[in-house]
Amino acid sequence: MTESAGELFDLGYRRYDGPREGRIRARKALYTNGVRILLGLGRGSSSKVLPLIFFIVVMAPAVILAFIASVAEDIDIPTHSDYYQIVSVLLTLFAAIMAPELLCPDRRSGVLGLYLVRPMTSTDYVAARWLAFFSITLLLVYSGQILLLVGLTLGADNPLDYLKDNWLDIPRFLGAGLVIAIFATTLPLTVSAFTTRRAYATAFAIGIIFLSSLVSGILTECDDHGPGDSFEQCEPLTRDYAKWFRLINITGVTLHLNDIIFDEDDISSSPGHISELNNSIPIGWYALVMLALGFVLWWRYRRIAA
Amino acid sequence: MPFSNILLDGMLSRMTSLLKATNLTKHYGSTIALESVSFEVEEGITGLLGSNGAGKSTAIKLFLGLLKPTSGTAEVSGNDPYESVESRTLLGYMPEGECLPSSMTASEFLTHMAQISGLPPSHARTRAADILRHVGLDEERYRSIGEYSTGMKQRVKLAQALVHDPVIVLLDEPTVGLDPGGREEMLKLIRRTGRDFGISIILSTHLMGDVESTCDRIIVLDEGRVKEAGDVSQYTQETQTIFIDVDDKRDELIAALTSRGIEASLEGSSIAVQQENEDQYDQIRDAVVEVDAQLRRMAPRRHQLSDIFRGDQ
Amino acid sequence: MGSVFWLSLRQLGGRWRMALVLLLAVLPVGLSLLFHFLGGGEEADKRDYINFMLEGLFVGGIMPISMMALSTAAFGNEIEDGTLVYLVLKPISRWKIALHKLLASVAIGGPLLVISGVIVTMVGLNASFQPALAVGVSLFAGAAAYAAIFTWAGLMSRFAIAIALIYVFFWEGLVSSLITGIEYFSVRSYTLALMHGMDESTFEELSERVIELPAAIIGTAAVILISFLLTVRRLRRMDAS
Numbered sequence: 001m002t003e004s005a006g007e008l009f010d011l012g013y014r015r016y017d018g019p020r021e022g023r024i025r026a027r028k029a030l031y032t033n034g035v036r037i038l039l040g041l042g043r044g045s046s047s048k049v050l051p052l053i054f055f056i057v058v059m060a061p062a063v064i065l066a067f068i069a070s071v072a073e074d075i076d077i078p079t080h081s082d083y084y085q086i087v088s089v090l091l092t093l094f095a096a097i098m099a100p101e102l103l104c105p106d107r108r109s110g111v112l113g114l115y116l117v118r119p120m121t122s123t124d125y126v127a128a129r130w131l132a133f134f135s136i137t138l139l140l141v142y143s144g145q146i147l148l149l150v151g152l153t154l155g156a157d158n159p160l161d162y163l164k165d166n167w168l169d170i171p172r173f174l175g176a177g178l179v180i181a182i183f184a185t186t187l188p189l190t191v192s193a194f195t196t197r198r199a200y201a202t203a204f205a206i207g208i209i210f211l212s213s214l215v216s217g218i219l220t221e222c223d224d225h226g227p228g229d230s231f232e233q234c235e236p237l238t239r240d241y242a243k244w245f246r247l248i249n250i251t252g253v254t255l256h257l258n259d260i261i262f263d264e265d266d267i268s269s270s271p272g273h274i275s276e277l278n279n280s281i282p283i284g285w286y287a288l289v290m291l292a293l294g295f296v297l298w299w300r301y302r303r304i305a306a
Numbered sequence: 307m308p309f310s311n312i313l314l315d316g317m318l319s320r321m322t323s324l325l326k327a328t329n330l331t332k333h334y335g336s337t338i339a340l341e342s343v344s345f346e347v348e349e350g351i352t353g354l355l356g357s358n359g360a361g362k363s364t365a366i367k368l369f370l371g372l373l374k375p376t377s378g379t380a381e382v383s384g385n386d387p388y389e390s391v392e393s394r395t396l397l398g399y400m401p402e403g404e405c406l407p408s409s410m411t412a413s414e415f416l417t418h419m420a421q422i423s424g425l426p427p428s429h430a431r432t433r434a435a436d437i438l439r440h441v442g443l444d445e446e447r448y449r450s451i452g453e454y455s456t457g458m459k460q461r462v463k464l465a466q467a468l469v470h471d472p473v474i475v476l477l478d479e480p481t482v483g484l485d486p487g488g489r490e491e492m493l494k495l496i497r498r499t500g501r502d503f504g505i506s507i508i509l510s511t512h513l514m515g516d517v518e519s520t521c522d523r524i525i526v527l528d529e530g531r532v533k534e535a536g537d538v539s540q541y542t543q544e545t546q547t548i549f550i551d552v553d554d555k556r557d558e559l560i561a562a563l564t565s566r567g568i569e570a571s572l573e574g575s576s577i578a579v580q581q582e583n584e585d586q587y588d589q590i591r592d593a594v595v596e597v598d599a600q601l602r603r604m605a606p607r608r609h610q611l612s613d614i615f616r617g618d619q
Numbered sequence: 620m621g622s623v624f625w626l627s628l629r630q631l632g633g634r635w636r637m638a639l640v641l642l643l644a645v646l647p648v649g650l651s652l653l654f655h656f657l658g659g660g661e662e663a664d665k666r667d668y669i670n671f672m673l674e675g676l677f678v679g680g681i682m683p684i685s686m687m688a689l690s691t692a693a694f695g696n697e698i699e700d701g702t703l704v705y706l707v708l709k710p711i712s713r714w715k716i717a718l719h720k721l722l723a724s725v726a727i728g729g730p731l732l733v734i735s736g737v738i739v740t741m742v743g744l745n746a747s748f749q750p751a752l753a754v755g756v757s758l759f760a761g762a763a764a765y766a767a768i769f770t771w772a773g774l775m776s777r778f779a780i781a782i783a784l785i786y787v788f789f790w791e792g793l794v795s796s797l798i799t800g801i802e803y804f805s806v807r808s809y810t811l812a813l814m815h816g817m818d819e820s821t822f823e824e825l826s827e828r829v830i831e832l833p834a835a836i837i838g839t840a841a842v843i844l845i846s847f848l849l850t851v852r853r854l855r856r857m858d859a860s
Contacts, residue, residue, distance in 0.1 A: 013440060013503040016433055016471035022392050022424040029421035042414065050778055093788070097781045108699065110405035114466060117370045117399040118422045119391050199695050199773075199780040203688035204639065206784060210680050211646065218650060218671045306373060408701060452701060 026120040027128050034102050034132025054094045055140065061086045062144040066151020080173040081262035083148055084180055087141065088255055091184050092209055095137065099188035100201035102129045108196040112304070122305035126298055130189060137181040145173040169262075176261045182290055183254045190293045193300040209251055216249035246274035250289055253282050323348050324474045324506055325369055329378035332364050339364040341530045342378065347474075347508060351500040353517035353538065354510040356527035362510045363402075365527070366476050369508075370399055383473070395424050398467035398475035398505070402482060405463060408452030412443055412462050415451060416469050423470030433469050440503070441465045441495060457488040464495065474506040475499070481516055493520050547607050550577040550590065553600035562593040581606060623706070623716055627693060627723035640689075640727070643681050644735035647672060651739040668743040669824045677736055677758065678810050683787040685732065686762055689724040690769035691779040698777070703857070713854040717847060721770050729762045744821060753817035761810030764839050767846035768806070774853050802830050806842060809835040 040047030065078040065086075106112040115125055149170070156162035191208065192201040220242040247253060256274050260283070274282060323346035332340040340361045356362050367373045368380040371387030371394060379386065385393035407415060416434035421427060438447045441461040446454070451462060460480065467475045480496065481489040497520055500507045509521060517524055517538065524541070526534040534541075552559060560577060563570040566589050570579050579586065594601050651672060697703040706716060733755045740754045741747075768786070772779035787807075795801035795808065802808040808830055815822040816832030829835075 014436065015504070016425070016429070018429040019426055020395055020424045020470075021426060022395055025424045025426065026422045029418065029427075033418060043409065046777075050781060093784060097778070097784065105407065105409075109407045110401065110403055111407050113401050113403075114399070114405050114419065115422055116372065117394060117397065118419075119395050119424055120422060121391055197692060197696060197699070199691045200688050202780045202784070203684055207643070207680075207684045207688075210684065211643075211676075214671070214676055214680055215646070215650065218654075218676070221671070 023119045023124065026118060027124050030115070030120070030125065030128035031132050034129050035136060037101055038098055038132065038136045050097070054090070054098075055143075057090055058087055058094070058140050058144050059147060062148040062151065066148055066155060069152050070155030079262070080145055080148060080169045081176070081258060081264050083144060084141070084173075084176055084258045085255060087144060088180060088251065088258075091137065091141065091180065092251065093206075094140070095133075095184040095188045096202045096205035096209070098136075099133055099185070099205070100192040100195075100198040102133055103189060103192040104196050104198045104201055107304070116305050122301040123298060126301045130185060130294075130297075133189060134181055134185045137184050138177060141177045141180060142174070145177065149173075172262050176258045179257050179261070179286070180254060183250070183286075186290050186293045186297070187250070190297040190300075193297050213249040213251055216245055216247075216252065219245040219248070243274055243276045246277075247282065247285050250286075253286050253289075256282050257286055324383055325508070326381040327365070327368075327378070328381070330365070330368060330375055330380050331377045332361075332368060332373060333376045338530050340368070343527075343530070343532050344378075345525050345532055345535050347506070347525075348523070349506045350522040351496070351507045351509060351520055353521035353524040354508055354527065355512070355514065355517050355524055356533075357512050359529075360512075360527040361530040362512075362527055363478065366399075366478055366508070366510060369476065370394065370397065395470070396473040398470070398472035400463045400467040400475065400477045400480055402478040406451045406459055409450055411448050411450050412438060412454075412465070413447040415462070416465055419466045420469045425470055430469075433471070437465045437469045440468075440498075456483055457485075457491065460484060460488070460492060461495070464492075464499075468499065468503070468505065472505060474508065476508045476510070478510045479512070480509070481511065481513065489516075496520055548579040548581050548586070548590065548604065549573070549607055550579065550594075550604045551575065551602040552577070552594070553602060555597050555599040558597040559593060559599050562597050563590065566593060568593075623709075623711060624719035624723055627720050628726060640685055640731055643685055644731045647676055647681065647735055647739050648742070650676070651742040655742050669822060672739055672743060673736070673754065673814070674811060674825070677732070677739070677754075678761065678807055678814075679792065681735075682732055682758060682761055682810070683765055683783075683791075683807070686724070686728050686765035687769050687780060687783040687787065689728050690721075690766045691773035691783055693720040693724050693770045693773055695773040695777075695779055698774075707854065707857050714851045717770070717850040717854055721766055721847065721850070724766045724770065725763050728766065729759050732758045732762050747821070749818045750821040753814050753822070756817060757810050757813035760813055760839050761806055764806045764809065764842045764846075767843040767850075771846045771850040771853070774850055803834060803838065806839070809839045809842075813839070 036042055038051065040049075040051050061083060065083060069078055106115070112125070116122060152166075153159045153162050187208070188201070188205040191205040192198075195201050195204070252274065259275075260279055325347035327343050327345050330340055330343045332338075343361070343365070354362050354365065364373065365380075368375055369382060369387060371382075371389075371391065374388050380388075382393050382397060387393050387397070410418075413434055416438060417427070417430045420430035420433050425433060435447070438444060441464055443458060443461055443465065446458065451459065454462065460483075464477070464480065467477070477496065481492050484492055493516060496507060496509065499505050500520075500522075509516065511517060521538050524534070524536065524538050525532060550559070556572065556577060560570045560572065563577075563579065568579055568586060568589060570577050572578075579590065590604065651668075654668060654672070694703065697706055707713075709716075736758045737751045737755045740751045744750050769779065769783050772782050776782060790801070791805045791807040795805045808828075811825055812829040812832060812835035815825045815829045816835065819826070830838075
């Protein structure tokens with residue numbers, strides 16, 4: 001008995017002759033690993049707290065909106081577009097906190113150096129990490145929207161009619177979800193590529209989002225409670241160029257794209273609003289910024305790999 | 307048939323050089339890291355010896371495909387690693403610095419790295435368990451790496467380089483930072499990897515002792531050039547020198563030795579004879595008797611690898 | 620000053636990081652110049668200036684964000700690298716370690732915020748001394764209070780920055796604007812109250828929103844002291860591990 005166990009134990013080194021799936025397996029493994037990090041799987045229970053909180057917090061507005069819609073009869077029922085407006089802040093926060101988890105520790109610990117000598121390029125690495133984060137973000141926003149859709153449908157007097165009248169909301173929230181998820185993924189990941197400390201990456205990402213909206217706000221906001229100034233007459237700091245300065249606020253641009261997709265009229269038609277620009281400009285600008293950020297991320301990791 | 311297996315078959319059938327540098331040159335701006343270096347690495351354990359800045363790390367990075375050569379080629383069994391990412395499937399690499407995540411267990415980490423090397427998950431788990439046993443981390447594999455000692459971390463680093471069963475592994479200063487005991491253990495493990503596991507090894511080091519005790523062959527780099535290359539034994543056993551100290555009649559003795567067809571020369575106050583065979587001892591004895599010299603001492607001295615560098619000083 | 624202080628100062632002041640903190644400090648100055656030349660300096664602009672630049676940009680944004688980056692990293696970096704053990708093993712009393720860590724992040728963040736804030740005030744509010752002093756002192760006090768809280772948070776949790784963000788943007792930003800009593804437990808409102816208390820005429824704009832000056836002074840001191848004591852307590856308990 002013991003002898004056979006001993007024999008088993010003393011089996012010499014065995015060469016591996018199983019399948020080798022190369023680069024494709026490497027990408028898959030890195031993607032899965034990224035998803036597991038974000039969900040806190042395979043780690044201590046404390047790592048699962050934060051993703052869970054975010055999930056609850058992102059679902060909550062959907063539940064509340066659906067509830068309001070079913071109870072209140074007279075007011076405008078909250079829409080899928082409103083949901084993104086509410087959730088975008090939470091999502092940005094989630095992204096700024098969690099995105100650095102995917103990139104910073106790998107560089108800090110040096111594991112990245114081990115990845116890059118395996119059948120995997122820096123482009124594979126960045127793409128796998130980006131996709132992992134994108135998937136989770138998308139899952140988060142879509143879950144909320146689907147919950148809201150279910151809530152609104154069931155809360156309507158005639159669910160079938162509701163779906164017939166509002167079916168267009170489904171492709172719209174799917175599309176707008178992509179726009180928001182791309183933004184929430186790309187910006188914080190790019191910031192994370194420049195520091196190995198998670199805390200700094202988070203603070204920088206929040207700082208950029210906060211400052212860009214504040215700076216744009218200062219330059220374009222106009223004083224609507226000044227003595228004698230009526231709302232329409234007031235003039236923003238940057239006068240006629242205000243609508244252009246709105247583009248500095250990248251979060252605002254993303255949310256404006258949401259409005260465009262949902263074909264919403266802007267409630268605040270104060271002077272110098274971004275909606276004064278032709279739709280192609282914020283859309284093009286958004287695409288340009290995302291591509292530029294993505295390029296910087298890619299380029300940064302190519303430099304690191306060398 | 308997966309690509310890598312074709313590669314493996316091709317490699318085994320040829321049995322030729324695993325790594326080949328041909329006029330390999332790498333410049334960083336105006337700094338020259340490697341200048342027209344050519345060598346071949348065959349199966350077995352090859353030492354890559356040189357001081358800091360000799361170009362060892364650059365050479366390794368070129369073979370790993372992390373750098374593009376300025377000119378010349380670095381080939382891994384006939385493939386350009388910079389162009390063909392898949393060819394890295396059969397390479398293993400153990401870097402010098404820190405490279406381990408502290409929050410993962412060794413078991414998780416190795417399974418993950420095996421998958422990154424292209425192994426499917428179930429196979430990856432088996433391989434991770436196997437290789438951890440081979441490097442002597444059986445009991446501890448479910449503890450997180452952050453709690454490991456330096457020696458244990460070094461074993462995990464070696465294990466991750468071996469987990470996908472590469473044909474050749476490149477070890478960058480694997481004994482740095484280890485105490486004498488840990489260093490001996492590590493070298494033993496490396497020898498076992500090279501001899502028993504049949505995985506070829508490039509051992510990059512600045513320590514001559516590591517090379518002497520572990521390697522079959524050696525490539526000495528100095529300031530970006532190959533200074534020496536050959537079998538380690540060539541520098542140790544085979545080129546034994548016999549030193550003869552006599553009180554007088556040195557010149558006569560040298561003449562007597564030369565007339566017997568033995569190459570002898572004066573080195574300091576001793577006469578040095580390159581030993582070629584065992585009969586030489588008899589011939590030397592006869593020569594000493596012939597010239598009637600007072601023999602003080604006659605002793606063979608093994609060459610050491612450090613002799614390679616002696617010429618510089 | 621002890622070696623822990625200098626070491627921490629060096630750890631926190633990397634090249635890139637300093638460049639970013641500098642940028643954060645220079646940005647408002649640039650904005651204030653823009654304001655000055657485009658706005659024209661009327662009463663309404665002065666109000667905008669206080670609302671946006673000082674309250675929004677400095678007190679509500681740059682100050683907490685830069686302090687959270689610096690202070691959560693004070694111990695956070697050591698924990699991430701696993702070097703906290705060595706620090707705790709040093710023959711230095713725990714309160715000194717805590718104090719040096721705190722002082723290091725205040726020494727980096729404080730002066731930059733104060734200088735930038737003072738310049739912005741001088742440019743925007745017509746080069747008067749009293750408001751500049753009020754802004755300088757209150758920003759420094761606020762920075763110190765944030766530093767104390769976040770240093771403690773950095774010692775307590777791997778996700779200190781998440782906690783800090785939630786505290787700043789939800790507690791101080793959102794909750795305290797909905798529930799008035801919360802203002803007594805908010806570094807942001809202490810800072811604004813200090814600013815208002817030291818120059819009531821200039822910062823009249825804030826008068827409806829701020830708490831009483833004594834409450835703000837006591838609050839700031841209490842936050843610093845309590846956070847500091849909590850940090851020391853946590854460090855003392857590290858013997859076990």
